[in-house]
Amino acid sequence: MTATRILIIEDDQSLSxxxxxxxxxxxxxxxxARDGAEGLDLARKRNPELxxxxxxxxxxxxxxxxRRLRQDSVTRDVMVVMLTAKAEEVDQVVGFAIGADDYVTKPFSVxxxxxxxxxxxxxxxxxxTKSEVIVNQGIMLDRRRHIAMAGDEQLELTPNEFNLLDTLIRQPGRAFTRGDLIDSALGDDAIVLERTIDVHVRALRKKLGGYAELIETVRGVGYRFRDNH
Structure with a gap:
């Protein structure tokens, strides 16, 4: 069995x-890698999973x-865990909005x-292992190829945005709490703030453009994908 490949981009020699x-x-x-340029080069050439x-x-x-990883078709699907001494809530929200999958504050337990x-x-x-392709009201998701379409336009979604849309579109009409979405879309092992879901939804709606209204806010609860039945 091939070992999972990970890339560590860290300039602190001892921690690295x-x-x-x-x-x-x-x-x-x-x-x-010791710096960003080297890290981006390795990410493109060696295809790490995380x-x-x-x-x-x-x-x-x-x-x-x-940001550059998410904009590059070669690296946009790689999982990213940010390591930082910045523990403020706003820093975590920014990190998730840009496309981080997890955020770990230093010092941390290895x-x-x-x-x-x-x-x-x-x-x-x-x-x-989920159904690979799902289509609903003009939105198409292909899990295997990690492709999302809104009408004829291909969407550039981060992995978390893709998972969030996938969770919502599979159960139209169901009202998900923010906690539900953290568990279902980000994974119940994820340690994130509930308001992070709002950041992801806001970014997702912006990318959906004319289809943004399909993601409805349920006051006092959370969000749902509009049911057309």
Whole structure:
């Protein structure tokens, strides 16, 4: 069985060495980069399944790296876990809005980080077993190819936005609480703020354009995909 490949983009040599050692001991195929340019190059050429991304890097910060990963057709589906000393709520919201899958604040337990990475990979594997293509009211999702269409336009969605839309569209008319959406779309192992769902919904509606009204706000509850029956 081929080992899961992860890429660590971290300029702190001592922390990088600790992460490389522990993830290799856990059976991962580990790549390492010291700055954003090297990290982006490795991400394109070596196709990691997941990236551990330090937020504070020289020359190019982690937010910009994440943004570029999501804009590149080669790397847009890679899972990204941000590592940062910034613990403020607003920093986490910005990170998730740009496309991070998880956000871990330094200092952290390597054991806990390993478990969170394992949970993300497990969630991706579980999602891949769902029906591959679903169409509803002009919206088409293809899970295998990670393609979303609104009418004739292909949407550029982050993995979390894609999972959120997938969760909603599969049960039209059902009102999901923000907690439901964290569990179903982001995974019950995800440690995120409920308001992060609002950020994802706002970004998703913007990308849906004329189809944005299909995602309805249920006052006092959360969100639902409009049922046309």
């Amino acid at each position: 060495d600790i992460l490389v050692y522990n993830f290799r001991q856990a059976g991962y195929d580990v790549l390492c 990236i551990l991304l330090d937020l504070m890097l020289p020359t190019m910060d982690g937010l910009e790296i994440c 054991k806990v980080l390993l478990e969170r990475v394992k949970a993300l990979i497990r969630r991706r594997s579980t999602n891949s």
